Amino acid sequence: MPIRIYALAKELQVDSKQLVDICNRAGVTGKGSALASLDDDELVKVKAFLNKDSGSDGGSRGSQSRQAVDEPMRPERPVQPAKPSRIRTLGGPLGSKAQPNEDGSDASQEEEVAENDATVVNEEPAQPAETTAEESTPAPAPPEETETSEPETSPEPEQVEEVIAKEPADDAEPNKADDQEVAKPKAKVDPDAPVRSIRRGDYIAIGSQRKVRTLGGGSGGGAQKKDDDRDKPKPKPKKVTPVVKIAKMPTAQAPKQPTVSKEPAAQKPIMQLPKEAIKGAKKGQKAPLEEFTKLHEKKRKSKDRKSATGVSETPDVREESETPSKTARKKGKSTGMAGMAGSRDARTQGRKRSRSGFGGDGDDSRGRRYRPRREKSGPKVSTAAPRKSDVALEMPCSLREFSEVTGLPAQVVQRTLMSFGQMVTINAMLDTETAELIAAEHGVDLKIKEPETIEDTLISQIEDQIDEDSDLAERPPVVTFLGHVDHGKTSLLDKIIGLDVVSGEAGGITQHIRAYIVDKGEKKISFVDTPGHEAFTEMRARGANVTDIAVLIVAADDGVMPQTEEAISHAKAAEVPIIVALNKMDVPGANPEKALQQLSQHGLLPAEWGGDVEVVKTSAITGEGIDTLLETILLTSEIHEYKANPNRDAVGVCLEAEQESDRGVLAKLIVKNGTLKVGDIVVCGSTYGRVKAMYDTLDSRKRLEEAPTSTPVNVTGFDEAPGAGEKFYVLNDIADAREIAEMRSDRTRADKLGGHTVKVSFEDFQERLQSGNLAGDGAGIVYLNIIVRADTRGTIEALQKELDKLDHPEVKVRVMQATVGGVTVADVTLASASDAVIVAFNVIPDEAARSMADDRGVQIRRYNIIYKVTEDIKLLLEGQLRPESRVTELGRALVQRTFTISRIGTIAGCRVLGGIIERGCRIRVNRDGRGIGDYPLDSLKREKDDAKEVREGYECGIKLSGFNDIKDGDILEAFKVEEFARTLDS
Numbered sequence: 001m002p003i004r005i006y007a008l009a010k011e012l013q014v015d016s017k018q019l020v021d022i023c024n025r026a027g028v029t030g031k032g033s034a035l036a037s038l039d040d041d042e043l044v045k046v047k048a049f050l051n052k053d054s055g056s057d058g059g060s061r062g063s064q065s066r067q068a069v070d071e072p073m074r075p076e077r078p079v080q081p082a083k084p085s086r087i088r089t090l091g092g093p094l095g096s097k098a099q100p101n102e103d104g105s106d107a108s109q110e111e112e113v114a115e116n117d118a119t120v121v122n123e124e125p126a127q128p129a130e131t132t133a134e135e136s137t138p139a140p141a142p143p144e145e146t147e148t149s150e151p152e153t154s155p156e157p158e159q160v161e162e163v164i165a166k167e168p169a170d171d172a173e174p175n176k177a178d179d180q181e182v183a184k185p186k187a188k189v190d191p192d193a194p195v196r197s198i199r200r201g202d203y204i205a206i207g208s209q210r211k212v213r214t215l216g217g218g219s220g221g222g223a224q225k226k227d228d229d230r231d232k233p234k235p236k237p238k239k240v241t242p243v244v245k246i247a248k249m250p251t252a253q254a255p256k257q258p259t260v261s262k263e264p265a266a267q268k269p270i271m272q273l274p275k276e277a278i279k280g281a282k283k284g285q286k287a288p289l290e291e292f293t294k295l296h297e298k299k300r301k302s303k304d305r306k307s308a309t310g311v312s313e314t315p316d317v318r319e320e321s322e323t324p325s326k327t328a329r330k331k332g333k334s335t336g337m338a339g340m341a342g343s344r345d346a347r348t349q350g351r352k353r354s355r356s357g358f359g360g361d362g363d364d365s366r367g368r369r370y371r372p373r374r375e376k377s378g379p380k381v382s383t384a385a386p387r388k389s390d391v392a393l394e395m396p397c398s399l400r401e402f403s404e405v406t407g408l409p410a411q412v413v414q415r416t417l418m419s420f421g422q423m424v425t426i427n428a429m430l431d432t433e434t435a436e437l438i439a440a441e442h443g444v445d446l447k448i449k450e451p452e453t454i455e456d457t458l459i460s461q462i463e464d465q466i467d468e469d470s471d472l473a474e475r476p477p478v479v480t481f482l483g484h485v486d487h488g489k490t491s492l493l494d495k496i497i498g499l500d501v502v503s504g505e506a507g508g509i510t511q512h513i514r515a516y517i518v519d520k521g522e523k524k525i526s527f528v529d530t531p532g533h534e535a536f537t538e539m540r541a542r543g544a545n546v547t548d549i550a551v552l553i554v555a556a557d558d559g560v561m562p563q564t565e566e567a568i569s570h571a572k573a574a575e576v577p578i579i580v581a582l583n584k585m586d587v588p589g590a591n592p593e594k595a596l597q598q599l600s601q602h603g604l605l606p607a608e609w610g611g612d613v614e615v616v617k618t619s620a621i622t623g624e625g626i627d628t629l630l631e632t633i634l635l636t637s638e639i640h641e642y643k644a645n646p647n648r649d650a651v652g653v654c655l656e657a658e659q660e661s662d663r664g665v666l667a668k669l670i671v672k673n674g675t676l677k678v679g680d681i682v683v684c685g686s687t688y689g690r691v692k693a694m695y696d697t698l699d700s701r702k703r704l705e706e707a708p709t710s711t712p713v714n715v716t717g718f719d720e721a722p723g724a725g726e727k728f729y730v731l732n733d734i735a736d737a738r739e740i741a742e743m744r745s746d747r748t749r750a751d752k753l754g755g756h757t758v759k760v761s762f763e764d765f766q767e768r769l770q771s772g773n774l775a776g777d778g779a780g781i782v783y784l785n786i787i788v789r790a791d792t793r794g795t796i797e798a799l800q801k802e803l804d805k806l807d808h809p810e811v812k813v814r815v816m817q818a819t820v821g822g823v824t825v826a827d828v829t830l831a832s833a834s835d836a837v838i839v840a841f842n843v844i845p846d847e848a849a850r851s852m853a854d855d856r857g858v859q860i861r862r863y864n865i866i867y868k869v870t871e872d873i874k875l876l877l878e879g880q881l882r883p884e885s886r887v888t889e890l891g892r893a894l895v896q897r898t899f900t901i902s903r904i905g906t907i908a909g910c911r912v913l914g915g916i917i918e919r920g921c922r923i924r925v926n927r928d929g930r931g932i933g934d935y936p937l938d939s940l941k942r943e944k945d946d947a948k949e950v951r952e953g954y955e956c957g958i959k960l961s962g963f964n965d966i967k968d969g970d971i972l973e974a975f976k977v978e979e980f981a982r983t984l985d986s
């Protein structure tokens with residue numbers, strides 16, 4: 001039975017590697033490793049070889065083989081101390097060394113030899129010296145002596161160093177060394193040398209040399225050398241670099257005394273005598289400085305008196321404007337002993353002045369008796385209302401009103417205005433800016449109340465109208481279809497209402513909002529098909545959430561696609577129930593299981609899997625599941641009990657509007673509450689009108705007299721087309737409707753001119769939080785909504801993981817959407833509707849998204865390092881985020897052509913698409929919607945000349961510093977970073 005070599009080695013208690021060697025020597029070839037097996041014949045052969053070896057007593061060959069194998073098996077041999085040199089002579093006879101030991105030779109001498117041996121043997125490993133050593137050796141040294149002696153030997157440090165230093169050379173290339181050992185003696189044969197005696201190689205099989213070498217290191221040569229060297233002067237051991245380098249002990253130096261920088265010689269205070277004192281001295285005045293000090297003291301006292309009597313003008317105002325602590329300090333000063341003395345002096349002086357006719361000229365001339373004025377003699381008492389720090393003021397207001405509301409004395413306000421260079425009376429009207437300025441100057445937190453307009457009065461009346469329960473009646477649900485393009489939204493709706501709209505659509509893509517109300521048995525359902533989820537969110541952004549139920553259409557063959565993910569975010573943000581229609585079930589490649597799995601990964605766990613999302617399998621072609629879908633919608637509607645008051649004036653939303661040649665403006669409205677009737681006066685956004693006619697949305701020529709709740713209807717009668725998503729209200733008076741519409745129109749214009757207010761930004765989040773501008777949920781937790789757009793899914797996952805780690809008791813980060821790709825209009829709409837900040841990670845917003853974000857004040861923060869996002873949010877949550885630098889976008893250019901000039905680099909021939917590219921800016925390079933990096937602008941040229949700036953529509957040459965890989969079609973974004981000085985409180 002075959003036996004593995006390592007098993008046999010175990011049995012024989014030998015090293016398995018040695019046994020491999022022995023096998024080779026025994027003629028059992030092809031056994032390269034201990035894992036090789038020996039068959040019975042081979043085993044017999046090896047055993048025979050071993051027995052033969054053990055049987056031959058004293059035979060050098062046999063003994064050597066046996067030594068190699070039996071070393072560990074003969075522990076009974078007394079362990080004798082040995083020297084390192086002997087370790088090397090295991091393969092060869094050791095007699096030369098062993099003998100002196102036996103005959104009691106000097107140990108120190110032996111050590112010396114060993115030392116030389118080790119050095120020489122290693123240097124000339126192939127010197128055939130074993131023979132001599134062998135001849136002089138009566139019996140081979142017991143192998144275990146050498147083996148066991150190794151650990152016991154404690155060579156001199158130098159020896160160890162040498163051994164360590166030399167051995168690796170042998171170990172590094174053992175085969176080569178062996179070969180050399182065989183080859184070298186031949187090459188180095190000296191013809192004049194005496195007849196050489198038998199060598200080790202002559203009686204040890206070549207294969208065994210390796211073993212001998214490995215263990216003994218051919219120290220036979222060393223033995224010979226040792227004999228020779230006895231008479232020779234001892235060679236100086238060669239200096240060998242140790243393998244393990246031990247750094248030399250640094251020569252200890254006395255620690256340097258730190259050089260104490262010589263302090264500059266104490267500077268004498270610069271004493272400058274006042275001019276008056278110098279003059280006095282020149283005139284021969286005695287102690288002029290003393291005189292001057294007296295004079296100065298006098299001046300100071302009179303100044304104190306003035307301040308105590310409240311005579312000073314401007315400084316008072318300034319004082320008031322200072323921080324309370326400062327003011328308090330100053331007040332403290334003046335109310336001290338000096339202050340008291342000052343005011344007493346002032347009172348005395350005042351009386352003297354009055355008596356001497358100062359200020360009382362008129363009285364005296366008219367012969368009236370002097371009567372001291374009360375207000376001047378006593379401390380001034382403010383008659384103004386107590387000062388308030390937090391007030392609301394309706395603008396415009398008079399100075400008097402401002403004073404009354406804020407509690408600031410009118411005089412103080414006047415002085416403040418005077419310091420601004422404005423002389424005003426108490427009845428002067430203040431504008432908002434001035435009022436805010438004065439308030440800020442005096443540390444008053446002023447809130448400007450806008451005057452109530454007719455819009456506020458009428459519209460808020462309508463909005464606040466609460467319907468009695470008894471007036472409420474069930475209403476049809478408004479259902480919106482959302483989903484990825486071409487997943488079958490239109491086809492499904494067509495199938496439901498029995499239309500064929502899809503075949504008439506340009507390019508098969510829905511471009512208009514469609515809204516229909518259909519009967520399903522006794523119930524009705526109102527459907528809204530939007531061209532994209534942004535249109536759906538657009539309505540929400542305007543506070544007009546018409547949708548009651550969102551139906552998410554997912555093609556079973558395609559599964560969840562990027563726009564499906566977006567649609568999920570939009571539907572979730574709208575906080576409406578979601579029903580999934582797994583469409584295209586008739587398609588052969590339909591894989592509903594995969595789609596369900598993907599849906600659950602996106603937080604929509606199907607009901608059949610134990611979740612709360614109803615999934616209906618449908619086919620718009622075969623009609624499969626359509627009824628189930630309608631039933632599910634009605635069931636959901638029933639659960640949520642959608643109700644409205646049919647007897648009130650209508651309120652609703654404009655879905656879409658267009659100008660028709662024959663009918664004028666045709667607005668598609670959907671009634672959210674009440675009933676809209678022909679003849680109603682309607683205001684919608686900044687348009688108004690009287691409902692002239694109403695048409696059914698399914699049949700554009702079918703007139704309707706009234707449209708109940710949840711009914712979509714086409715309306716004529718508006719003066720202008722209202723905006724999509726604008727709310728409409730029915731009013732009683734057309735004049736009111738006109739006024740409201742005009743007011744809104746003016747405001748929109750002003751808003752456009754005056755810019756916008758940023759919705760939410762990382763920088764102002766804390767401010768808004770503290771001012772209560774951000775509403776919390778039931779538990780008082782405020783959410784920081786963010787929308788993430790990134791270049792890869794991996795980035796999103798990493799980012800989400802990092803965001804999960806953020807923990808704050810009052811503020812939570814809510815990722816409303818995290819999708820791959822550039823920032824789109826849909827993202828901005830969602831951000832605008834949800835007060836969210838967009839985090840663009842390695843992606844850029846497209847042109848439309850960028851301009852919409854600008855218009856709506858949606859913040860798009862761009863990042864390319866994950867930890868920077870979390871760091872910013874962390875700082876934001878801790879209220880420590882202060883903008884230190886602000887990126888100002890300058891313009892964008894499209895690379896049309898590139899030119900590479902050998903010594904200059906790549907020049908991009910660009911056209912400026914928008915804004916401006918200016919010298920000294922930085923350029924962000926974007927390719928395929930992804931940011932590659934940003935680099936400083938090296939040179940900017942218009943034709944051949946250097947340009948300071950290049951504006952929109954012009955062509956230019958751009959060379960970037962440190963980046964030459966610009967490609968045609970790249971979008972270059974110019975921006976500059978403005979540094980901010982940190983405020984003191986930051």
Ligand SMILES: Nc1nc2c(ncn2[C@@H]2O[C@H](COP(=O)(O)OP(=O)(O)OP(=O)(O)O)[C@@H](O)[C@H]2O)c(=O)[nH]1
Nearest residue numbers: 485486487488489490491508509510584619620621
């Ligand atoms: N086989 C099969 N094809 C379908 C099904 N539903 C839709 N389609 C086809 O898919 C294509 C796209 O359908 P649409 O209804 O236009 O898809 P959509 O989601 O409305 O697309 P947009 O309007 O562009 O958003 C059309 O050619 C339909 O005929 C279905 O259930 N089965």
